[in-house]
Amino acid sequence: MIKYLRTMDEKCVGCMTCTAVCSRLYFKDENPAKSDIQVFELALGKFHLVACDQECRKCVSECPTQAITVAKTGVVMLDKSLCVGCLACVAVCPTGAMRWYPGLKHPFKCIACGACAKRCPKDALEIAEKEDSPASRAWSDAIALVRKEGQ
Amino acid sequence: MMSLERKDLKLLAEARLEKGGVRKGYNMRTLHLDVGTRSVTEKKVSEEMKRKFVGGKGFGLKLLWDATRPETKWDSPENEIVIAMGPICGNTNYPGSGKSLVVALSPMTGIPIDSNVGGYFGPYLKFSGFDALELQGKADRETIVFIDGNEGIVQFYESPADIPADTHLLAEILTHTFAKDGASKDGASKEGASKDGASKDAKDLQSVAVVSAGRGADHSPMGLLNFSLYDKRRAGIRVKQAGRGGIGKVLRDKRIRAVVCRFKGVNSDSNDAADPAAVQRIGLKLHREIVQNDDKQCKMRKQGTAHLMEVMNDYDLLPTKNHKYGQDPKGPEIASWVWEKLLSQDLPDGCWYGCTMACAHAVDKFELETGPYKGQKVCVDGPEYETAAGVGSNLYVYDPHGILEMNFYCDTYGIDTISFGTTMSFLMECWEHGVLDADRTDGIDLAWGNWKGAIQVLHDLADGKRFGVLMGKGVKFLAKHFSREYGADPQFMKDIALHGKGLEQSEYISKESLAQQGGYYLTNKGPQHDEAWLIFMDMVNNRIPSFEQKAEALHYFPMFRTWFGLQGLCKLPWNDVEPADNARHAEPNKVPEHVANYRELYTAITGEDLSPEEMILQSERVYNFQRTFNVRQGHGHRDEDWPPYRAMGPVLEDEYEARAERYDKQMKEKIGIDPAGKSLKEKVAITRDYRMKQYSSLIDAVFKRRGWTPDGCPRPEHLREIGMDLPEVLAVAEARMAGKI
Ligand code: SF4
Ligand code: SF4
Ligand code: SF4
Numbered sequence: 001m002i003k004y005l006r007t008m009d010e011k012c013v014g015c016m017t018c019t020a021v022c023s024r025l026y027f028k029d030e031n032p033a034k035s036d037i038q039v040f041e042l043a044l045g046k047f048h049l050v051a052c053d054q055e056c057r058k059c060v061s062e063c064p065t066q067a068i069t070v071a072k073t074g075v076v077m078l079d080k081s082l083c084v085g086c087l088a089c090v091a092v093c094p095t096g097a098m099r100w101y102p103g104l105k106h107p108f109k110c111i112a113c114g115a116c117a118k119r120c121p122k123d124a125l126e127i128a129e130k131e132d133s134p135a136s137r138a139w140s141d142a143i144a145l146v147r148k149e150g151q
Numbered sequence: 152m153m154s155l156e157r158k159d160l161k162l163l164a165e166a167r168l169e170k171g172g173v174r175k176g177y178n179m180r181t182l183h184l185d186v187g188t189r190s191v192t193e194k195k196v197s198e199e200m201k202r203k204f205v206g207g208k209g210f211g212l213k214l215l216w217d218a219t220r221p222e223t224k225w226d227s228p229e230n231e232i233v234i235a236m237g238p239i240c241g242n243t244n245y246p247g248s249g250k251s252l253v254v255a256l257s258p259m260t261g262i263p264i265d266s267n268v269g270g271y272f273g274p275y276l277k278f279s280g281f282d283a284l285e286l287q288g289k290a291d292r293e294t295i296v297f298i299d300g301n302e303g304i305v306q307f308y309e310s311p312a313d314i315p316a317d318t319h320l321l322a323e324i325l326t327h328t329f330a331k332d333g334a335s336k337d338g339a340s341k342e343g344a345s346k347d348g349a350s351k352d353a354k355d356l357q358s359v360a361v362v363s364a365g366r367g368a369d370h371s372p373m374g375l376l377n378f379s380l381y382d383k384r385r386a387g388i389r390v391k392q393a394g395r396g397g398i399g400k401v402l403r404d405k406r407i408r409a410v411v412c413r414f415k416g417v418n419s420d421s422n423d424a425a426d427p428a429a430v431q432r433i434g435l436k437l438h439r440e441i442v443q444n445d446d447k448q449c450k451m452r453k454q455g456t457a458h459l460m461e462v463m464n465d466y467d468l469l470p471t472k473n474h475k476y477g478q479d480p481k482g483p484e485i486a487s488w489v490w491e492k493l494l495s496q497d498l499p500d501g502c503w504y505g506c507t508m509a510c511a512h513a514v515d516k517f518e519l520e521t522g523p524y525k526g527q528k529v530c531v532d533g534p535e536y537e538t539a540a541g542v543g544s545n546l547y548v549y550d551p552h553g554i555l556e557m558n559f560y561c562d563t564y565g566i567d568t569i570s571f572g573t574t575m576s577f578l579m580e581c582w583e584h585g586v587l588d589a590d591r592t593d594g595i596d597l598a599w600g601n602w603k604g605a606i607q608v609l610h611d612l613a614d615g616k617r618f619g620v621l622m623g624k625g626v627k628f629l630a631k632h633f634s635r636e637y638g639a640d641p642q643f644m645k646d647i648a649l650h651g652k653g654l655e656q657s658e659y660i661s662k663e664s665l666a667q668q669g670g671y672y673l674t675n676k677g678p679q680h681d682e683a684w685l686i687f688m689d690m691v692n693n694r695i696p697s698f699e700q701k702a703e704a705l706h707y708f709p710m711f712r713t714w715f716g717l718q719g720l721c722k723l724p725w726n727d728v729e730p731a732d733n734a735r736h737a738e739p740n741k742v743p744e745h746v747a748n749y750r751e752l753y754t755a756i757t758g759e760d761l762s763p764e765e766m767i768l769q770s771e772r773v774y775n776f777q778r779t780f781n782v783r784q785g786h787g788h789r790d791e792d793w794p795p796y797r798a799m800g801p802v803l804e805d806e807y808e809a810r811a812e813r814y815d816k817q818m819k820e821k822i823g824i825d826p827a828g829k830s831l832k833e834k835v836a837i838t839r840d841y842r843m844k845q846y847s848s849l850i851d852a853v854f855k856r857r858g859w860t861p862d863g864c865p866r867p868e869h870l871r872e873i874g875m876d877l878p879e880v881l882a883v884a885e886a887r888m889a890g891k892i
Contacts, residue, residue, distance in 0.1 A: 065504065087505075090438070091439045102432065103431070106419075
């Protein structure tokens with residue numbers, strides 16, 4: 001199973017509580033540009049929420065130092081001690097969920113901790129689980145699995 | 152795999168290093184090691200040296216100039232191998248920022264060679280506190296040099312007699328030997344540990360980089376240097392080559408088995424950029440461009456430079472049978488899609504961190520069919536375009552297996568695939584014309600396409616056997632040797648021996664592009680693809696028809712491309728990916744947006760402004776310095792910049808016939824002679840005469856544009872004008888003007 005932060009755009013009112021919680025928790029700074037969850041204002045008072053779906057794993061494949069790995073919970077984690085800050089992961093992320101902030105040494109992303117979900121007044125966010133399917137795995141994971149099964 | 156503990160090595164000498172640190176891309180310090188006396192010296196980099204030589208190849212040439220004399224030969228003890236990086240080298244954000252520039256007096260040409268190579272050694276050396284490393288002297292025994300950037304120590308070890316000399320084994324063993332013992336606490340993966348049972352984890356292994364050659368380099372001037380990197384995903388080392396000009400031979404002549412550098416702790420601050428956020432922004436912009444455009448453009452991420460194969464074959468530019476032809480119906484058998492299937496996909500194959508262009512692909516678990524490692528499964532680094540063409544089509548080998556096998560063995564023996572390919576194709580043409588036969592090749596069949604014969608010669612070279620060693624001397628030597636020993640026609644030998652100054656030509660057909668003939672042969676170090684690649688501009692698109700336009704291109708491109716070598720940059724991300732709107736710019740060949748990126752990047756790292764003019768001037772100073780260096784060594788004459796005729800036009804009658812339409816048309820329109828009624832022999836001669844004159848006029852135009860005399864020496868007033876006005880440099884140019892050199 002993959003643990004992830006489920007986002008429900010239709011419930012979001014754009015209050016930015018989640019970004020404040022997240023950036024304060026991880027950067028001790030209230031700044032939406034330093035939040036792992038992002039809120040985009042669309043037209044007509046509608047909003048779009050972006051956080052890592054923990055599923056595509058493109059960043060896992062791309063990282064030259066294997067700083068990005070998949071935890072047992074299915075969450076994609078970044079080990080700062082291995083990260084050289086190249087931002088390749090930011091470039092390959094299809095949704096912009098892997099984030100960077102000018103001058104900070106490492107990129108950052110949602111790790112499905114759920115802090116924001118707890119504080120969202122409209123229940124637009126929640127921690128959920130989904131099936132881990134081979135299709136969702138990075139190439140290298142998939143190969144490793146096949147090899148293991150073959151043994 | 153043999154396991155070798157550091158404590159079991161015999162320590163010969165060691166020295167502590169002063170603590171240094173990179174400031175805005177520079178350490179302002181270089182390291183000098185004499186392997187003969189085992190002495191260690193740190194040298195300051197002066198402001199003047201930084202201003203005039205910038206870094207990388209500039210520093211390398213300057214240090215080499217100071218260390219040698221006009222009489223110095225490649226095997227004199229004072230000849231050096233200098234490995235230098237440059238201010239941009241080592242940043243982890245901009246793709247292509249991990250190159251080392253290696254400089255030495257070349258055993259092939261006798262003049263300075265410079266070679267640009269990836270792998271982790273250069274950046275690690277830089278973060279260990281040095282902008283360059285000089286290796287001088289000759290050791291009295293086989294030596295391993297170890298630089299530990301974290302501990303601040305240099306050690307000279309005696310190399311054990313039983314250690315394998317071939318790179319794929321040697322570099323792997325030494326990576327484990329010199330990786331720090333004990334698993335680190337940070338939870339890095341344990342692949343390294345599972346492989347050899349020792350307690351070294353992948354992060355420690357990744358912090359070691361090895362420079363080595365191989366057994367072939369012991370016996371041949373075309374010996375190269377392999378620069379390793381530890382590949383965590385493959386749990387083994389990979390190697391990138393400083394291929395051209397025989398620097399591996401110099402390493403072995405100094406009895407250096409390997410040079411190892413360890414540095415742990417690379418991060419995005421290691422290069423201490425003046426404006427780190429700007430470096431990130433510019434880098435990310437290019438990452439995104441690569442991720443979005445590469446699949447529609449060059450497919451470097453899937454195929455590497457092998458993406459060029461069918462393009463070259465289609466345009467009649469893929470060397471076939473020693474550059475006699477430019478295409479063959481068999482071309483598609485070694486086209487890019489063939490390689491894409493063989494190369495492991497979806498791996499971040501950069502030769503340094505942060506290169507999302509990731510062209511450094513490999514074929515994994517490749518089973519060898521010949522040689523000492525027959526039956527073993529190995530990782531083959533490549534093939535890159537030059538290799539696939541050089542030991543493929545040019546030998547009329549269209550079997551990918553044969554190409555990969557030669558690729559692997561050249562690398563591990565420390566032999567340059569380009570020089571090997573060009574020399575082997577020369578031998579095969581000699582075989583075709585009866586200059587060689589089985590008696591003369593020790594029984595090896597060198598018919599076109601017989602890769603098993605070709606690789607047998609390579610194995611014999613590594614084993615030091617007669618014909619292998621003879622082949623390893625390169626085409627310049629062989630052309631003379633065959634006419635002297637076997638009575639071959641000297642002119643024919645000269646015509647088909649593709650080299651300039653003693654260095655074999657790399658793998659593009661230049662004969663239909665006058666500008667590219669200049670791009671290859673009006674070069675400082677010999678014909679390589681480093682300085683100018685003008686075939687498309689000149690021949691296909693006809694954008695530079697006049698001599699003046701060609702001369703301008705042969706000024707701008709070598710100067711611009713030299714700049715990468717000053718900075719520690721790779722050229723591929725400059726034009727192997729383009730912004731989507733590149734074609735709309737006035738000069739799309741220059742990829743203006745990327746040039747702007749480079750200037751911004753330079754400023755973001757060094758904190759210094761760089762105008763477009765100064766950018767070219769930085770290169771022009773070093774380029775002219777290098778030319779003057781050639782002059783100092785008694786070279787740098789006009790006649791040394793002349794191609795063999797195979798690189799300029801059809802040598803043989805059937806070669807003329809293969810492109811008769813083109814040649815006849817040219818004769819009518821450009822030469823003003825009606826080909827009708829002329830015999831083939833006459834037509835070959837008329838074409839030859841015309842092309843020789845054209846090339847001579849090209850030299851005049853280019854030398855003039857570059858500020859050189861008609862004989863190819865930089866004029867003293869030009870040197871002053873561009874700011875390369877060091878007294879010792881001016882003195883050389885003045886002495887040549889006065890006829891004293
Ligand atoms: S920025 Fe860090 S985590 Fe992202 S790809 Fe580069 S090294 Fe890996
Ligand atoms: S690439 Fe982006 S969306 Fe995909 S796993 Fe990584 S951070 Fe999440
Ligand atoms: S483009 Fe290729 S050769 Fe150049 S730096 Fe990147 S991986 Fe290395």
